[in-house]
Amino acid sequence: MPKSCYIHIPFCSGGKCKYCSFVSFNKSELITGYIYSLLKEISDNYSGETLKTIYLGGGTPSLVSAELLKKVIGKFNLADDAEVTTELNPENGNYDYLKKLREIGFNRLSIGSQTFDDELLKLSGRRHDSEDIIKTVENAKNAGFNNISLDLIYGLPTQTTEGIIKDLDKFLELGIQHISTYGLKIEKETFWGKNPPENIPDEDIQADMYECINERLTNAGFYRYEISNFAKPGFESKHNLNYWNNEEYYGFGVSAHGYCGGVRYSNYCTLEKYMNNPSSHEYGKFLTEQEKLEEEIFLGFRKTEGININRIKEKFGIDFEKKYRSVIEKYSDYIIKTQDGFAFNLKGSMLSNEILPEFLD
Numbered sequence: 001m002p003k004s005c006y007i008h009i010p011f012c013s014g015g016k017c018k019y020c021s022f023v024s025f026n027k028s029e030l031i032t033g034y035i036y037s038l039l040k041e042i043s044d045n046y047s048g049e050t051l052k053t054i055y056l057g058g059g060t061p062s063l064v065s066a067e068l069l070k071k072v073i074g075k076f077n078l079a080d081d082a083e084v085t086t087e088l089n090p091e092n093g094n095y096d097y098l099k100k101l102r103e104i105g106f107n108r109l110s111i112g113s114q115t116f117d118d119e120l121l122k123l124s125g126r127r128h129d130s131e132d133i134i135k136t137v138e139n140a141k142n143a144g145f146n147n148i149s150l151d152l153i154y155g156l157p158t159q160t161t162e163g164i165i166k167d168l169d170k171f172l173e174l175g176i177q178h179i180s181t182y183g184l185k186i187e188k189e190t191f192w193g194k195n196p197p198e199n200i201p202d203e204d205i206q207a208d209m210y211e212c213i214n215e216r217l218t219n220a221g222f223y224r225y226e227i228s229n230f231a232k233p234g235f236e237s238k239h240n241l242n243y244w245n246n247e248e249y250y251g252f253g254v255s256a257h258g259y260c261g262g263v264r265y266s267n268y269c270t271l272e273k274y275m276n277n278p279s280s281h282e283y284g285k286f287l288t289e290q291e292k293l294e295e296e297i298f299l300g301f302r303k304t305e306g307i308n309i310n311r312i313k314e315k316f317g318i319d320f321e322k323k324y325r326s327v328i329e330k331y332s333d334y335i336i337k338t339q340d341g342f343a344f345n346l347k348g349s350m351l352s353n354e355i356l357p358e359f360l361d
Contacts, residue, residue: 009060011025037278052242111136149176296316297359309340
């Protein structure tokens with residue numbers, strides 16, 4: 001039974017950032033109509049469960065008025081301690097808007113800051129500067145938010161490890177509770193995929209950046225609870241942990257993915273198809289037991305605590321250590337034994353994309 005919900009808001013003002021591969025459209029005139037299509041999808045597909053988390057992503061959810069977002073959030077039954085997150089771009093972070101968000105039930109912000117280097121922000125196609133980040137965090141705190149996450153991209157063109165350190169120092173000065181880090185990956189369909197930039201840090205430099213981020217944040221009282229995410233204790237993203245614990249969740253909106261009743265599904269990726277038929281999915285598939293097991297492994301290894309072999313035995317009736325002994329031994333320098341099972345060490349996390357396919361049957 002789903003306890004979480006992801007909602008996609010597919011609008012961006014001025015077009016996509018140069019690295020962005022998410023589904024979004026520069027059609028803000030369609031926002032109101034889209035929201036009403038979204039409300040119909042929720043009415044037709046949400047079964048009324050009490051939800052523990054809601055997450056609005058994009059695109060740019062902060063382009064939507066608080067009044068419309070209130071209609072969306074109002075469709076759900078929420079637990080008293082539910083985590084209700086929205087992504088927010090710094091150029092939209094004025095106090096009045098943030099105060100309204102807090103009043104209608106949002107209690108966590110994920111701010112698309114990316115870097116404090118104004119030249120890199122401009123180069124990447126971002127529409128804010130470093131001062132906007134600082135002001136948005138200040139406004140958020142004054143509006144009553146005490147659970148704030150910032151995004152940090154590493155591996156941008158011309159970026160250096162020294163630049164990452166400067167970014168981290170400025171992030172930490174803001175007194176936030178969570179940082180999500182993303183190594184730059186250029187997809188073919190993005191602007192940079194079609195127009196490759198120069199001076200992109202190579203894999204070795206990105207690895208150095210990742211190690212630097214881990215060390216710097218650990219020393220500052222954060223801990224890495226997932227490959228890319230760092231939190232002060234008690235401020236882990238409950239919504240993302242639902243994914244990594246391989247639990248079910250709703251997905252609403254254009255291109256949204258969900259997992260309900262053993263079915264992985266995805267919605268239409270164009271506004272026209274979605275708004276004409278918001279209550280139907282474009283794709284859905286019942287997972288086999290083997291596929292469920294593999295997802296349990298793939299997602300579990302993203303967490304620093306790793307996978308729980310007793311949970312796997314209970315759910316799938318297998319002895320994980322026996323079944324995958326050869327893989328564990330092959331990567332013994334990267335996979336460690338924990339009290340409950342197995343986990344990647346820091347080096348293993350950096351090589352996870354190479355190691356995890358070894359667990360496929």
